[in-house]
Amino acid sequence: MLVEDVDFRHAWTSPELLGQKALAVSLSDIAAMGGTPQWAMVSIGVTQGRWDSDFLPRFYEGWHKMAAFFGVELVGGDVSRSPDRTVIDSIVGGVVSKGKAIMRSGAEPGDQIFVTGQLGGAAGGLMLLETGISYASADVMKRRLITRLIRPEPRVEIGHKLVSGGLATAMIDISDGLGSDLLHVCEASGVGAELYAEAIPVDPDLAALSLSKATPMGMALGGGEDFELLFTVAKEKVSHLQGIGAARIGEITEKIGTIEVIDENGSRFSPPKGYRHF
C-alpha cells in the first residue's frame, strides 16, 4: 500500500512513474520468492481534483507499460475517491513450481550472502528530493539517484534464474534496507550474519552528494527502496552463480539474530536500523 506523503509525493514523480512503481514494488515481492508474476490487482483512491484531471489515465498508462513488460494481466481492483490524499494498493499473484519457492527461512550457517546491483542509491535520491533538488535541476549522477527512487526495477529475471538452478537457500528483496531485510532473513532462518564492509556494492553515484566518508556505506546498509535481491547460497553452489550479477557480501553464522559488519581493519559494528519513509 502506497500512501501519499508517507510513501511518495506527487511533486517528486509523474503519474506514469507512480503507476510503474505501484506495480514494481509488488513484482519485487514475487521476484524475491523466485516466482513468475501472472496477474495483478490495483486499487486507487484519488482526490476529486485528480479524479477530474488526466491523472488516472496517465497512472494506468505507466502501470500497463510495466505490466506488459512482465506479462502481467490486470484482473481486478477499484477506483475510489479519497478526501485528501492518493492511496494505492497493489497486489501481484505469481507462480513457482511446487516446493521451489525461495523463502526467508532457509538460510544455514556457512551459506554465502549475495546481493544484486548497487545499494543506497534510492536513499541518495530521497535525500536530494528532500533538500529541494528536482530531477529537472539535477546533473546526470543525481538524476540516476532520483531514478533509483522513483523508478525501481524489480529483479524478476534473477529471482527466476535462482529458482531454476536451485541455487538460493533464502531470499528477500531490499525494501527496508540491507541491514533490516537481512535481519528478517536471519530471524526467519534462526541464524545470524557477518557482512564484509568492503564487499558491499555502495552505489557509486552517491559520490555526487559530497557526503562525509562513512555516509554512503550507511545509506547502503540502512537505506530502503533499492529493491535489489538479497539471497544466500550454500558454499558448494557458489560456483554455479556465474552469469548472475550479484556480489558476495558475507556469510551466515550461528549467532541467532545478530548481524555484524566487519570493516577493512577487522573492527565489527552493527548496521544502522533500516528506515522506510519512502
Place this chain on the structure above:
Amino acid sequence: MLVEDVDFRHAWTSPELLGQKALAVSLSDIAAMGGTPQWAMVSIGVTQGRWDSDFLPRFYEGWHKMAAFFGVELVGGDVSRSPDRTVIDSIVGGVVSKGKAIMRSGAEPGDQIFVTGQLGGAAGGLMLLETGISYASADVMKRRLITRLIRPEPRVEIGHKLVSGGLATAMIDISDGLGSDLLHVCEASGVGAELYAEAIPVDPDLAALSLSKATPMGMALGGGEDFELLFTVAKEKVSHLQGIGAARIGEITEKIGTIEVIDENGSRFSPPKGYRHF
C-alpha cells in the same frame, strides 16, 4: 476500497464491525458470481493515533471472525500508516466450476427478475446516522436499519445454490442500488427491464422513520449497500427456485438499457439513480 469519510465513519461503527464489513463487501462480489470464496487479502492504512491504539487488533478480530465463518484464508496484504484517514483495500478470491460462473451479461428478454432479502434498510440506517441518531440511542427497528448498513451479510450460500442448480442467467449484488445495479445487468446483457412496484421487498423497518409514503420505495430502488443478490431466471426454471428465499420483482424486456417501474395503477416511472455515499 473503503475510504474513511467517503465510505464509512469511525463514529458510526466499531473496529470489529469495520473489519467484518471490509471482508463482507468483497465476499458479496464472489457471491454475485456464484463462487465459493477461498482466500483474501486486506491492506489497511491507519493514522498514528489508531496505530498506537487497539484499533488494528480489533479490526482484524472482526475480519477473522467473518473469514472463519466463510472458510476464507488470509494470504496477504499490508499495514501502513496514513496521515489523516483510514483506508482499507479488500480482495477476495473464489472458485466456481469452469463455465458455471454467473455473469452480468446473460439476461435475456422474458427472464424473470428476483431479489433476495429486503431493500432500502441500509439507506435508512445511513439516514439515521446522518441525522445524529446513534445505534445506542436507537430503538429496535432503527437499530436493525443501522445494522443493515454497518454489518452487511454477504449472500454466499444463495449464490452458490443458484450456480449448483444452473438457475440464474445473470446476477449482481446490490451495492449501488436496485435501479443502478439492474441497469448494470441490462447494459451488460443488451436488454431492458420492467419492475412491479408492489413486488419490491421494501424493508419494513423503514416504517420507523416516519417518512412520506413514497420515500421507502425510493430508498428500496435507489439506496445502496444492501448487498442482496439480484438475479434473472429463465421462465421455465422459476419453479426450481423453491427453498431459495427470493422475491420475483419483474421481467427482462427487449428495450435495451431501459428500466421501468410499474406501480399499482399501471403507471410507469424510472427508478431513481443509485447513489453511493456509504
